[in-house]
Amino acid sequence: MFNAIIRFCGTDVSRNTIGIIGMGEIGRTYARFMHRGFNCRILYTGPREKPNDVDAEFVDLETLLRTSDVVSIHSPLNEATTCMFNASCFALMQPHAVLINTARGGIVDQEALAHALASGQIAAAALDVTVPEPLPLDHRLYDLPNCIVVPHIGSATVATRHRMVDRAVENLIAGFISARLPYPVPSR
Structure with a gap:
């Protein structure tokens, strides 16, 4: 009876080690949460150590992968990050680790x-973003019971979209008057 009940239980993230790739505004917000x-x-890891308003430790990628229970990606896509998570990275992760890519x-x-995922090298993955978007319906990731794929909806709330529009407008106004952009896109 207990086994029948326990099979519907999830995993608790309390007191886990969370590894964050990319400690920009979104990464810091996630870290605080x-x-x-x-x-x-x-x-966390990234190209450089950041001012720390959260009790977070800057480490190299290998240390982060070896010790994190959850690895959450919050980096821009650029030359350094393209296919950054490959077979070598997954080999370093713990078998109970979960990968999140938003x-x-x-x-x-x-x-x-x-x-x-299929071999049990890592426990699970949750993907809000893929290549291409959306994935073809016959893609292998959809068939894996330990993978959740959603259609790039992580920011699909009314409040978030309002903030996005507000920030874009603030940047446009600053650009028109040759002022410093309040929300610049970091250079690569």
Whole structure:
């Protein structure tokens, strides 16, 4: 009886180690949420160490992958991050680790991810972004019970879309009057 009940239980993230790839505004917000809301240890990596308004530790990618229970990607897609998550990265991750990608699909080698999930190399993945978007309906990732794929809807709330429009308008106005952009896109 207990086994029948337990099979419907999920995984608790409280007190887990969360690895964040890309500590920009979204990464920092996620870090604060996971640290304050779930008492998680926060590790992060990126091109450089950032000012720390969250109790987060800057580490290299290998350390982050080896020690994180959840790895969450919040990086831009650029030359350095294209297919950054490949078979070598998945080999470093713990077998119970979960990968979350809400950044850009091109950061993850989807074939290597499918293999890592199918073989049990990592426990699960949640993807808000893929290449292409949307994935073809016959894509292998849809058939894996430990992979959730959603159609790039992570920011699909009315409030978020209003903020996006407000920021775009503020940038446009600043550009027209030759002022500093309040929300610049970081250079690569």
